Amino acid sequence: MKEIIKADKIVKTITWSAGPGCHGGCGVFIHVKDGKLIKMEGNPDHPYNNGRLCPRALTIKDFIYHPDRLRTPLRRAGKRGENKWEKISWDEAYDMLEGKMTGIRDQYGAESMIFVQGTGRNVGGWLLLAAYSYGSPNWLQGGLTGNSCFHPRLVCMRMTQGDYAVPDCSQFFQERYDHPEFVLPECIMIWGQNPANTCNDGFMATWIIDCMKRGSKTIVIDPIYTWVASKADLWLQIRPGTDGALALGLLHIIINEKLYDREFVENWTHGFDKLAERVQEYPPEKVSQITWIPKEKIIEAARLFARSKPASIQWGVPVDLAPEGAQVANSVIHLWTITGNIDVPGGMAIARMAYDVPPYPMSKEAIAKYYGDVMPPEQMAKRIGTDVYPVAREFHWRAQADMTLQAMLTDKPYPIKGAWIAGNNILTSAANPRKYQKALNRLDFIAISDVFMNPTIVALADLVLPAGSMAERDGIRAWWTPLNAMQKAIEVPDCKPDEEVCLEMARRFNPDLKWKSLRELYDDFLKPSGLNYDQLKEKGWVFPPEGHPTQPYRRHEKGLLREDGKPGFNTPTGKVELYSTHLERMGYDPLPSYEEPHMSPYSTPELARKYPLILSTGRRSILYFHAEHRNIKALRELEPHPVLEIHPKTAASLGIQDEDWVWVENQHGRCKRKAKYLNGIDPRVVQTPHGWWLPEKKAEDLFGLWEVNINQLIPDGTQAKCGFGGGQYKSIMCKVYKAEEGIQGIYQKESLL
Amino acid sequence: MKYGLYIDYDWCSGCHACELACKQENDLKLDQWGIRVIERTYQAEDKRVIEYIPIPTEYCNLCVNRIAQGMKPACVHHCMTKCMDFGPIEELSKLVEKKKKSVIWGSNK
Ligand code: SF4
Ligand code: SF4
Ligand code: SF4
Numbered sequence A: 001m002k003e004i005i006k007a008d009k010i011v012k013t014i015t016w017s018a019g020p021g022c023h024g025g026c027g028v029f030i031h032v033k034d035g036k037l038i039k040m041e042g043n044p045d046h047p048y049n050n051g052r053l054c055p056r057a058l059t060i061k062d063f064i065y066h067p068d069r070l071r072t073p074l075r076r077a078g079k080r081g082e083n084k085w086e087k088i089s090w091d092e093a094y095d096m097l098e099g100k101m102t103g104i105r106d107q108y109g110a111e112s113m114i115f116v117q118g119t120g121r122n123v124g125g126w127l128l129l130a131a132y133s134y135g136s137p138n139w140l141q142g143g144l145t146g147n148s149c150f151h152p153r154l155v156c157m158r159m160t161q162g163d164y165a166v167p168d169c170s171q172f173f174q175e176r177y178d179h180p181e182f183v184l185p186e187c188i189m190i191w192g193q194n195p196a197n198t199c200n201d202g203f204m205a206t207w208i209i210d211c212m213k214r215g216s217k218t219i220v221i222d223p224i225y226t227w228v229a230s231k232a233d234l235w236l237q238i239r240p241g242t243d244g245a246l247a248l249g250l251l252h253i254i255i256n257e258k259l260y261d262r263e264f265v266e267n268w269t270h271g272f273d274k275l276a277e278r279v280q281e282y283p284p285e286k287v288s289q290i291t292w293i294p295k296e297k298i299i300e301a302a303r304l305f306a307r308s309k310p311a312s313i314q315w316g317v318p319v320d321l322a323p324e325g326a327q328v329a330n331s332v333i334h335l336w337t338i339t340g341n342i343d344v345p346g347g348m349a350i351a352r353m354a355y356d357v358p359p360y361p362m363s364k365e366a367i368a369k370y371y372g373d374v375m376p377p378e379q380m381a382k383r384i385g386t387d388v389y390p391v392a393r394e395f396h397w398r399a400q401a402d403m404t405l406q407a408m409l410t411d412k413p414y415p416i417k418g419a420w421i422a423g424n425n426i427l428t429s430a431a432n433p434r435k436y437q438k439a440l441n442r443l444d445f446i447a448i449s450d451v452f453m454n455p456t457i458v459a460l461a462d463l464v465l466p467a468g469s470m471a472e473r474d475g476i477r478a479w480w481t482p483l484n485a486m487q488k489a490i491e492v493p494d495c496k497p498d499e500e501v502c503l504e505m506a507r508r509f510n511p512d513l514k515w516k517s518l519r520e521l522y523d524d525f526l527k528p529s530g531l532n533y534d535q536l537k538e539k540g541w542v543f544p545p546e547g548h549p550t551q552p553y554r555r556h557e558k559g560l561l562r563e564d565g566k567p568g569f570n571t572p573t574g575k576v577e578l579y580s581t582h583l584e585r586m587g588y589d590p591l592p593s594y595e596e597p598h599m600s601p602y603s604t605p606e607l608a609r610k611y612p613l614i615l616s617t618g619r620r621s622i623l624y625f626h627a628e629h630r631n632i633k634a635l636r637e638l639e640p641h642p643v644l645e646i647h648p649k650t651a652a653s654l655g656i657q658d659e660d661w662v663w664v665e666n667q668h669g670r671c672k673r674k675a676k677y678l679n680g681i682d683p684r685v686v687q688t689p690h691g692w693w694l695p696e697k698k699a700e701d702l703f704g705l706w707e708v709n710i711n712q713l714i715p716d717g718t719q720a721k722c723g724f725g726g727g728q729y730k731s732i733m734c735k736v737y738k739a740e741e742g743i744q745g746i747y748q749k750e751s752l753l
Numbered sequence B: 001m002k003y004g005l006y007i008d009y010d011w012c013s014g015c016h017a018c019e020l021a022c023k024q025e026n027d028l029k030l031d032q033w034g035i036r037v038i039e040r041t042y043q044a045e046d047k048r049v050i051e052y053i054p055i056p057t058e059y060c061n062l063c064v065n066r067i068a069q070g071m072k073p074a075c076v077h078h079c080m081t082k083c084m085d086f087g088p089i090e091e092l093s094k095l096v097e098k099k100k101k102s103v104i105w106g107s108n109k
Helices: A060-064 A090-108 A123-134 A151-161 A206-214 A227-231 A243-256 A262-268 A272-281 A284-291 A295-307 A325-338 A364-370 A390-395 A401-410 A433-441 A455-460 A498-509 A518-525 A533-539 A581-585 A605-610 A648-653 A699-708 B017-026 B064-068 B074-078 B089-098
Strands: A009-014 A027-033 A036-042 A074-076 A085-087 A113-117 A139-141 A164-167 A187-191 A217-221 A234-236 A311-315 A348-351 A418-422 A445-450 A463-466 A475-477 A483-486 A613-617 A643-646 A661-666 A669-677 A685-688 A732-738 B003-008 B035-043 B048-056 B084-088 B102-105
Touching (some): A009 A483, A036 B074, A090 A113, A090 A445, A090 A463, A090 A498, A113 A123, A123 A498, A139 A401, A151 A164, A151 A325, A151 A390, A164 A311, A187 A206, A217 A227, A227 B048, A234 A295, A243 A272, A243 A295, A243 A325, A284 A295, A401 A433, A433 A455, A445 A455, A455 A699, A475 A518, A483 A533, A498 A518, A605 A732, A643 A648, A669 A699, B003 B048, B003 B089, B017 B035, B017 B074, B084 B089, B089 B102
Parallel strands (some): A113 A139, A113 A418, A187 A217, A187 A311, A217 A234, A445 A463, A613 A685, A643 A669
Antiparallel strands (some): A009 A027, A027 A036, A074 A085, A074 A463, A164 A348, A613 A732, A643 A685, A661 A732, B003 B102, B035 B048
């Protein structure tokens, strides 16, 4: 065993983005020796993780010093897809980016350039700055059909209750579970989320396990019998895609059995009677038929949830991915509302960015306040999708993904000519990736910023910008609380953090931009906290003081949620709107209802004969974040192949043995998977993770992408009526059959070593 | 005094953090592990049980260097569910007495 190497310096920062790849903000210490990161440890004092770290954070050294890491800007030398590149300097890269983008703006207008981020990483806010400074309103998460991850929930909470809410696991306090005001949730409903594997959206999922250890009961809604399901008080094995029916069924029981919080409903909600009438359409028998969950379990769950005080709901992406995701989100909001669990300790805490500091803005107001004045309203009105979707126009701030894809292909409402993609391996991650390839190939110019060469870069990029990891960035973070400083611990020569690149381009496109340096920008953004960047760095993180509008609890009673200072929620009626006046005004059904998945044994019985199995994709792995980390061997060793989880009975009926290679196929496409027997899955359902490409294969073959990309089976353009929700990643159908052979050149245990 | 690792495997979620924390701490190569998490599943009376249990290997040195500096072992420090602990075996044995599904991995360190 080696001796402990003494670090020259230890840098206090947080994890966000390139590295672990997540949306979380774990406090960490980076140990540096001779200018190199030698290890990263969890910071025991940081209230987010209290010292803990996940496998991706613990292997960050392999990520940062990986031999395949992009180390210099590249200009395409051959044709797209040939993987021929010329190394260029950063100055040349900046000039090329500026030149190409200026050309597009001059000839077609700034809206013809789209700015594409992937999942919720810190590049988002800075890419927005670049987009707005350039003059394009088209900032989006490309490939995400129906914008259906997080955003349906986000816009619904904004419309229905005025603010975002998260399960209160004491994360708003430094002392965490010991804080005197915190109350342990009596029951947590875990809706389509696996807390053992994921940290989502500013929420460290292991907080749920912390609460379970302290005695919180749990109801797990999941098609799979996961470890957490095995620990739960109640497990509801739901048919994928039917979450909307379950939510309405639970409301039915809670309302009809009068288990709701009458006082809260009376004082703080709008339209209860109309909701009560609507849910009569969803009696337990019918909901049981739709969801495949036994009626008794649905009733038991409704009673357990409603009788527990306080109670909370931790939800995941299946809510958004239901056919009418926004409607499902609203029904779930109604569940915690009528049981009186909003803004109370141990319930659903209203979550705002600490001190309203917006490095990653999540409301139009935040954008207007900090970035908005750089673009005239008539330009803003060109944001794709806003003419069709009033919800997008009023409550969202990004371009609609499916309509952007259409615009790229059809030049309507106007041609798209260029894309700046940052941290989105879109050919791996998008629904209908081949259509994206075709669409993006029509563009005159594509710049991609990333850490590693990937299929999207090889297939489409004209300019490649090597991005810095989280350890190479100064930054600020407030995704809910606390407000954190990110601190550069190391430099990797010729890699640049997106923050620097975006600001440089923003300044080139808008010479009047008020910030001359990142430091100035951070100091300005941090003003509401009363600290500047150096002071925040010194402290590491801060919580707003008690009584601040961005700290809980019971702000609706104290008049802390509305601009006008009156008690109530930030909605037109000042109440939580069970009957949505916004939706009504915009011409949508103001009450939730259930829609069957686009493709299912009931909606498409003919097709279901050909493709009899329900396919649920996108389940998370603790080892990989979306399309990343397959090249980190220490992680790959633990999960070397893309698997298809299948019930042994189903497998047997198809002549498939455990570990056989199989094809998963439907009318849209097919890909290979390795069968993995799983008892805890319904025999009519199969499940597989997404994001696979094979870094060990040849770049010219797009790293084996088309052999393993499950998203080929998922169509685009299935967005919900209001534009939010409806991606079919969780509830499409397929058939599975044995493949004649496995995947040539895929890592085997020996080849990994 | 002899030391050991305490595992409350009732709460181990199988997250692999201990395995990779150990690798980072001890610079272990591929297929070298200071601790391995095994999975087992079986039918109990009322439900199917899924259990993960971390077991130290011959590479485990109980993080003597960290302990000397007043720190916890790397695996204990990073465990995602905080189901591990480190200490004198005598003290840990009081914990196992109270907790079903808990175990001490002893050592001659
Ligand atoms: S995935 Fe979770 S544990 Fe890992 S770095 Fe992100 S927030 Fe922390
Ligand atoms: S005590 Fe140290 S050496 Fe032993 S398993 Fe844990 S991290 Fe590895
Ligand atoms: S880190 Fe903790 S929870 Fe994770 S596998 Fe190891 S012992 Fe289990």
